[in-house]
Amino acid sequence: MTKILAVDDSASMRQMVVFTLQSAGYEVVEASDGLLALDAAKSGHFDLVLTDVNMPNMDGIALVRELRQLEAYKYTPILMLTTETAGDRKMAGRSAGATGWVVKPFNPDKLLATIKKVIG
Amino acid sequence: MSIDLSQFHAVFFEESFEGLDVMENALLELQPENPDSELINSIFRSAHSIKGGSGTFGFISISEFTHILETLLDKIREGEEQLDADSVELFLQSVDCMRTMLEALQAETEPDTTRADQLAIMFQSILTGASAAEAKGLDVPATGASPVIQESVLPGSDSIPDSLAGFHIEFTPEADMLKGGNDPVRMMRELATLGELTSTPDTGALPTLRDMQPDVVYLNWCMDLHGDMPLEDVQEVFEWVEGECDLSISRLGGSADSAPEVMPSNVAEAVDHAPDGTSTAATKTKADEQESAKPIPDAPKTASPAKPAPAPAARAGKAESSSIRVGIDKVDSLINLVGELVITQSMLGQMGGSGEVITDDHIGNLREGLVQLEQNTRELQDSVMRIRMLPISFAFNRFPRMVRDLSLQLGKKVRLELRGEQTELDKTVMEKINDPLVHLVRNAMDHGIESPNVRADQGKDETGTIVLNAFHQGGNIIIEMIDDGGGIDADKLVAKARANGIVGDNEQLNQEQKLDLLFAPGLSTVEQVSDLSGRGVGMDVVRRNIQELNGSVDIDTELGKGTTFRIRLPLTLAILDGQLVTVAGQTYIFPLMSISESLQIDEKLVNNVAGGGDVYNLRDEYIPILSLDSIFGLRTEPLSYDQSLLVVVEAEGMKVSVVVDDLMAQQQVVIKSLEDNYTRVPGVSGATILGDGTVAMILDVAGLIGLAGNQKTMAAGEIAGSAA
Numbered sequence: 001m002t003k004i005l006a007v008d009d010s011a012s013m014r015q016m017v018v019f020t021l022q023s024a025g026y027e028v029v030e031a032s033d034g035l036l037a038l039d040a041a042k043s044g045h046f047d048l049v050l051t052d053v054n055m056p057n058m059d060g061i062a063l064v065r066e067l068r069q070l071e072a073y074k075y076t077p078i079l080m081l082t083t084e085t086a087g088d089r090k091m092a093g094r095s096a097g098a099t100g101w102v103v104k105p106f107n108p109d110k111l112l113a114t115i116k117k118v119i120g
Numbered sequence: 121m122s123i124d125l126s127q128f129h130a131v132f133f134e135e136s137f138e139g140l141d142v143m144e145n146a147l148l149e150l151q152p153e154n155p156d157s158e159l160i161n162s163i164f165r166s167a168h169s170i171k172g173g174s175g176t177f178g179f180i181s182i183s184e185f186t187h188i189l190e191t192l193l194d195k196i197r198e199g200e201e202q203l204d205a206d207s208v209e210l211f212l213q214s215v216d217c218m219r220t221m222l223e224a225l226q227a228e229t230e231p232d233t234t235r236a237d238q239l240a241i242m243f244q245s246i247l248t249g250a251s252a253a254e255a256k257g258l259d260v261p262a263t264g265a266s267p268v269i270q271e272s273v274l275p276g277s278d279s280i281p282d283s284l285a286g287f288h289i290e291f292t293p294e295a296d297m298l299k300g301g302n303d304p305v306r307m308m309r310e311l312a313t314l315g316e317l318t319s320t321p322d323t324g325a326l327p328t329l330r331d332m333q334p335d336v337v338y339l340n341w342c343m344d345l346h347g348d349m350p351l352e353d354v355q356e357v358f359e360w361v362e363g364e365c366d367l368s369i370s371r372l373g374g375s376a377d378s379a380p381e382v383m384p385s386n387v388a389e390a391v392d393h394a395p396d397g398t399s400t401a402a403t404k405t406k407a408d409e410q411e412s413a414k415p416i417p418d419a420p421k422t423a424s425p426a427k428p429a430p431a432p433a434a435r436a437g438k439a440e441s442s443s444i445r446v447g448i449d450k451v452d453s454l455i456n457l458v459g460e461l462v463i464t465q466s467m468l469g470q471m472g473g474s475g476e477v478i479t480d481d482h483i484g485n486l487r488e489g490l491v492q493l494e495q496n497t498r499e500l501q502d503s504v505m506r507i508r509m510l511p512i513s514f515a516f517n518r519f520p521r522m523v524r525d526l527s528l529q530l531g532k533k534v535r536l537e538l539r540g541e542q543t544e545l546d547k548t549v550m551e552k553i554n555d556p557l558v559h560l561v562r563n564a565m566d567h568g569i570e571s572p573n574v575r576a577d578q579g580k581d582e583t584g585t586i587v588l589n590a591f592h593q594g595g596n597i598i599i600e601m602i603d604d605g606g607g608i609d610a611d612k613l614v615a616k617a618r619a620n621g622i623v624g625d626n627e628q629l630n631q632e633q634k635l636d637l638l639f640a641p642g643l644s645t646v647e648q649v650s651d652l653s654g655r656g657v658g659m660d661v662v663r664r665n666i667q668e669l670n671g672s673v674d675i676d677t678e679l680g681k682g683t684t685f686r687i688r689l690p691l692t693l694a695i696l697d698g699q700l701v702t703v704a705g706q707t708y709i710f711p712l713m714s715i716s717e718s719l720q721i722d723e724k725l726v727n728n729v730a731g732g733g734d735v736y737n738l739r740d741e742y743i744p745i746l747s748l749d750s751i752f753g754l755r756t757e758p759l760s761y762d763q764s765l766l767v768v769v770e771a772e773g774m775k776v777s778v779v780v781d782d783l784m785a786q787q788q789v790v791i792k793s794l795e796d797n798y799t800r801v802p803g804v805s806g807a808t809i810l811g812d813g814t815v816a817m818i819l820d821v822a823g824l825i826g827l828a829g830n831q832k833t834m835a836a837g838e839i840a841g842s843a844a
């Protein structure tokens with residue numbers, strides 16, 4: 001089963017994302033900041049990482065950078081959940097190695113459509 | 121798939137309120153002249169989360185407002201804007217404003233955005249550097265347009281026949297594009313969903329197999345996409361690789377000069393900036409699109425109102441159900457204990473079901489099992505209680521803001537110190553202790569702490585200190601409110617009380633009784649009644665609220681040095697420390713907290729008051745004697761006084777004594793609501809089930825006093841007055 005790591009410091013967003021993904025049949029592990037996500041990523045394997053950008057402890061961009069350092073996540077699709085205003089941060093995310101982004105606010109359908117784009 | 125987003129609303133509100141608290145606290149801690157970047161970051165993060173969540177869950181008014189806030193915060197974070205005391209104040213007001221709006225949304229009503237609109241204008245004027253008046257004319261319409269609505273306009277252009285033939289796409293990825301996780305195959309697959317795709321790879325750059333690196337892209341593609349699809353959709357496919365490839369998109373069968381205008385960057389960037397409301401390009405794009413959409417008038421009309429519609433529809437869930445966030449460790453310990461309980465149960469079950477002759481061994485094992493069961497039960501009880509426990513910081517956190525605002529208002533300098541913020545207490549107790557605490561702190565600010573010059577004259581630090589301290593003591597939580605102000609003049613209190621007729625002219629009071637007057641209804645020692653407190657309504661309410669929680673409050677004060685209010689509360693409302701008593705064969709329970717003493721009756725000290733009941737002369741204090749027999753109609757012929765005991769109880773500053781047949785054990789009892797299970801009974805605050813399965817009533821001391829009627833107490837007052 002396709003396994004997704006969902007990272008967001010906001011509990012409501014995380015619940016929404018997790019619920020959506022699980023309803024679509026994905027296996028989901030959640031983390032509430034970059035550091036916890038990195039630990040989770042190291043101790044398991046994921047087919048996709050979905051991360052928020054603004055988070056305490058380690059933000060989404062630093063997380064992407066760290067993940068890309070890991071052999072296991074060199075080519076793994078990483079999507080960032082970002083707000084429509086953060087144009088420059090989208091770029092920062094991409095130069096850190098993110099595959100793409102889902103623009104907030106998004107609805108469950110849009111999220112799933114974007115995910116299907118990258119993992120088919 | 122349709123997912124009901126309203127199921128996440130409760131969590132969203134909860135975390136948004138928490139986020140606002142974080143913002144507020146960080147703002148209070150911020151020193152504008154030397155801002156701590158981590159504090160600004162945490163303010164930004166909170167605002168950002170609220171914006172993201174409110175946008176996602178359809179609370180557009182919140183997300184619009186937070187957006188402006190966030191824009192300024194971002195500029196401050198990047199050092200492009202300076203933070204000053206005024207903007208801190210503005211942010212604080214915004215926090216209040218958002219809290220009010222969120223509360224309205226939580227109650228499923230439409231929030232009033234008047235205040236938000238005013239604040240938005242002020243933020244805009246800071247952002248544009250223009251005067252407020254200018255900002256008003258210029259930017260308000262722009263901020264009014266929601267990011268979501270603008271987005272929704274774009275799909276309106278879907279129906280514009282951008283191209284009937286399709287597009288020609290030349291796509292040359294950079295060699296290391298795969299490293300970002302972007303696979304050209306994915307993009308082609310996606311293009312194929314838009315129309316009929318024919319692609320021709322250029323293999324010219326392909327090395328020999330030996331030299332080939334698996335993670336390098338050597339190919340480029342020329343593609344023709346046939347069909348009727350909007351340009352945006354095609355651009356969106358390549359959105360993530362912009363800058364990592366050479367890309368040209370031109371219309372199939374179109375003239376060659378149309379190619380440059382459809383380069384991806386133009387529209388995409390305009391869309392990016394549109395929500396800022398500052399980009400003229402964005403508005404232009406929008407206007408253009410609406411204009412070009414005219415031939416199909418239905419499209420934009422249906423597009424714009426369609427978006428806000430889901431919001432009210434999504435609010436199917438009830439806002440009422442309040443929730444509690446529990447640490448995972450507490451839940452784990454609960455699960456662990458339930459596991460142990462199951463083990464004990466199966467152990468006992470095995471013994472019971474063995475069907476053999478019962479030996480002493482069996483009895484021994486059974487006893488052991490029961491001891492274990494008892495322990496499990498007690499631990500389980502503790503554990504479940506802990507779930508309702510929250511750190512008192514939830515109650516304390518509002519005070520920094522309050523103290524700041526009040527000290528500005530009063531022209532006083534006050535430093536607030538919070539101690540023991542992690543001390544836990546029951547959620548309900550916390551909610552109910554909030555108002556009394558607020559009142560005490562207000563009082564301390566208003567009457568306790570002196571103005572800076574007075575303090576300086578007395579050789580004190582100009583800045584006064586108020587300490588809120590919480591700690592556990594036995595089964596109670598103690599909350600102290602300590603100020604280093606002027607203290608309470610007990611004699612002034614007495615003089616005032618005499619003037620108001622609360623205390624008789626010749627009545628002598630000890631220090632404790634004098635200070636107790638502070639809680640008497642209708643008493644205020646300050647000549648000038650201020651806005652904040654001093655109307656004499658309050659301290660009596662403070663004490664009543666605390667007593668309703670089965671708690672008590674003490675005062676320590678020293679003139680010129682300061683005052684300490686010490687509130688003692690039970691950790692939970694679900695369990696009560698009770699004194700069991702029997703009357704006419706029935707068991708009743710007094711809250712232990714309300715009992716001041718129990719004694720054997722000396723009949724010589726009982727006086728009968730004409731037209732009233734009996735009073736007892738307790739060390740020259742006359743206390744009404746209440747009979748449960750007559751209140752509850754138990755016996756017409758109660759036991760005589762020499763066969764009975766007297767329990768002296770205190771409530772609402774009044775002492776009464778209750779005749780009982782016998783005192784039994786003191787024990788913790790679980791309170792069951794009578795109102796929920798039966799109906800409200802005067803004089804009874806609840807019931808509990810005792811070890812032997814019988815139901816015992818828990819007495820409501822304040823209610824009993826009321827039941828006994830004013831006659832007796834007034835009679836007692838007369839005696840007390842004449843005796844003194």
